[in-house]
Amino acid sequence: MWRPSESATGWLVIVLTAIGMALSNLLMVFAVEYLVRFKFHTVQVAMDKFGVAAGILVLMALMFVFALVLTSLVHGLAPEAGGSGSAENKAWLNGFDTSKLFSPTILAVRFVAVIFSNTTGFPCGREGPTVALGGGMAFILCRCISAKHKEAREYLDMRAGAPGAVRMGCIVGGACGMAMIFNAPLGGILYMFEEVSSSFWPMELTFKSFVGCTICTTLSYSLLAVVHRGIREFVIFEMWYGPAVQDYRACDILPFIILSVLLGFLAPLHTMLCLKVQEMRKHLQSETVLRRFQPWAKMIDTVLFAILCAAAVGLASLSGECHEIPEQKLQQDLSYVQFQCEEGFFNPVASLLLTTPDGAVKMLFNRDNFEFLGLASAVSFLTYFTLNVLFTGVPVPTGNFTGAMLIGGMAGRLIGCVLGHLLPQMDFAPQGIYSMIGxxxxxxxxxxMTIAPVMFIVTAANNVDIAAPLMMAVSISLFISHMVACQDAWDEEQLIRKKLPYLPPEFCKELRHFSACDLMDELPAAACQLKPFALTSQIDEALMCCSAPWFPMLDGPRCASLLPRSGLEKQRRKHLGTDSIHVGAVAQRTGIQILEGTSAASLYPLFAQAHLQLKLNWSLRRETALQTTVTLILSHPTGTLHKAGQLHWLRSRRSMYGASMHRVSTT
Structure with a gap:
């Protein structure tokens, strides 16, 4: 019988996850393409035969049906799948146990629901659910391997704690998902690197993620070639016109800076409005009379919003003028929506609002200066921005990555068009370049994020020459966002609002003057008297005097190891009626020594890097802060036990936050 080694087990997880993500992504894009074409064809037939009003009504009816199937699937089978899953996935990769969201039912529902969510026409993408799908696929693979080969459990590390093979597989799965969505393998790796931070990125993971993305993309190209399709039919791209066409000039630098500053203010405003809508929707659903009618109220909310989206984009598209479809080699690659126009003509507003977000971004990035497309971006920007904000909190699996990209692309295209009208004598860059900058x-x-957006757009443009202005735009936008933002980034805010346990890699500067003794509350004396053979009365007294998850086990004046509370309770139940119990059988040792004067800055890596096994017991301390608690055994340099207590790590909401966790630390 084959027994997998540690190395073989890790690589098996990586390879199978990459193959699974390639197959699932292809099934997803083909299903979305078929359903979207069916929807557009049906609407266009109704509009040609019975007029524009009939076409809009048919569009509303189709979106109603798709939304009804979507919300019934989610609330009927797996309500936990009603979200992007990115916040929960980020907490899992951070070292906390949120693996209950990786059940096969939730993953299957999320996979099908993402297809209907994108087909319905909601103002969203599929990035977050795809990343969560990759992580869940790796987790299920590891669970199957550990169930069949018990010797692989320790290496896979299915629990919270050290970043074992299961977490590396989850990261590779997410990288493969992002790589397939944007046809950017390096972009997928960089995205996950920024998502999990360097504290949770082991050295070996770089090569494994590289191999995983290579396998995933190569398999996808091969399968598409078998069915005579190309990858560019399903991803965002912009045809490169060669070195003879200049991308940007010196006169474009100042407009690029102005555009980046404007969007640096717009991004936190957009985040704030989204969070307000989310909070309001949550209040209506849980704290009003609607809470008595759940999940029906949420299902009706989803269906009604789908109808609202259909009506809004339909009416907004009526403002677009008809233009002849250009004769160009990219005609077959761009989505030209006819709507109310005659055969051979298209509506630019409908082409931006009625297609998928990927198709709209692809048209915006096109470097041909369609003046009408720039003017259509104004109406499209207002419509899509409003719908994107109002959509926040609707319980369906969605991603915000492409949505934010589309809003910025519309704003950039609009700025480029305005500059061309105001200063026609200036030879500005094509409007598609401004769209990429935006x-x-x-x-x-x-x-x-910094590197990942640049890599995705550089790959889409197939031109590394625009990397410099993109990096400049990202730097300015992030600087402005940090200066004016009244909240954290979108993902971090979701972690806070969902009360998910998470510790950032940065040290909380408010605690830099504190030491370990200043931050800990001492355990009662009764909790610090247990020896390898302890009296039953001593064990009962220790368990009753406090709720600490760990207790020091003494060997003379020294702390020999730690006793888990669960182990003590189990031993107590097992030996009822005895006077003494050998508690040393459940003791757990570690190799970390913490001296009494250790600074808080030196302690924090033990919390943030998740290299030790931890147990969760988190709770919301106040509305704006979370408490982090760790059992500490402090000692003198001689090794003598100084004191034992609970270390409380209180982090303000503004400077990030923590979760209450209990981590093993002893001499």
Whole structure:
């Protein structure tokens, strides 16, 4: 019988996850393409035969049906799938146990629901659910392997704590998902690197994620070639016109800066409005009379919003003028929506609002200066921005990455068009370049990322020459966002509002003057008297005097190891009626020594890097803060036990936050 080694087990998880993500992504994009074409064809037939009003009504009816199927699937089978899953996935990769959201039912529902969510026409993408799907796929694979090969459990590390093979597989799965959505393998790796931070990125993970993305993209290209399709039919891209066409000039630098500053203000405003809408929707659903009618109220909310989206984009598209479809080699690659126009003509507003977000961004990035497309961006921007904000909190699996990119792309295209009208004598860059700059600035301000947005857009443009202005836009937008923002980035705010346990890699500067003794509350004396053979009365007294999850086990004046509370309770139940119990059988040792004067800054890496096994017991201390608690055994340099207590790590909401966790630390 084959027994997997540690190395073989880790690589098996990586390879199977990459293959699974390639297959699931292809099934997803083909399903979305088929359903979207069916929807557009049906609407266009109704509009040609019975007029514009009939076409809009048919669009509303189709979106009603798709939304009804979507919300019935989510609330009927897996309500936990009603969200992007990115916040829960981020907490899992941070070292906390949120693996209950990785059940096969939730993953299957999320996979199907994402297809209907994008087909319905909601103002969203599929990035967050796809990343969560990759992480869940890796987790299920590891669970299957550990169930069949018990010797692999320790290496896989299915619990919270050290970043074992299961977490590396989850990260690779997310990287593969982002790589397939944007056709950018390096972008997927960088996205996950910024998502989990360097504290949770082991050295070996870089090579494994590289291999995983290579396998995933190569398999996808091969399968598409078999069915005579190309990857560019399903991803955002912009045709490069060669070195003879200049991308930007010196006169574009100042407009790029102005655009980045404007979007640096817009990104936190967009985040704030989204959070307000989310809070209001949550209040209506849980604290009013509607709470008695759940989940029906949420389902009706989803269906009604789908109808609202159909009516809004339909009416907004009526403002667009008809233009002849250009004769160009990109015609077959861009989404030209006819709407109320005659055969051979298209409506630019409908082409931006009625297509998928990927198709709209692809048209915005196109470097041909369609003046009408720039003017259509004004109406499209107002419509999509409003719907994107109002959509926040609707319980369906969605992603905000492409949505933020589309808002920034519309704003950039609009600015480029305005400059062309105001200063026709200036030879400005194509409007598509301005759209890329706007997309990068908006995306970085919304997600608080730097390298990943640049890599995605550079890959889409197939031109590394625009990396410099993109980096400039990202830098300015992030600087402005940090200066004016009254809240954290979108993902971090979701972690706070969902009360998910999470510790950032940065040290909380408010505690830099404190030491370990200043931050800990001492355990009662009764909790610090247990020896390898302890009296039953001593164990009962220790368990009753406090709720600490760990107790020091003494060997003379020294702390030999720690006793888990669960182990003590189990031993107590097992040996009823005895006078003494060998508690040393459940003791757990670690190799970390913490001296009494250790500074808080030196202690924090033990919390943030998740290299030790931890147990969760988190709770909301106040509305704006979370408490982090750790059992500490402090000692003198001689090794003699100094004191034992609970270390409370209180982090303000403004400077990030923590979760209450209990981590093993002893001499």
């Amino acid at each position: 997309a990068a600035a908006m995306l970085s301000g919304f997600k608080q």
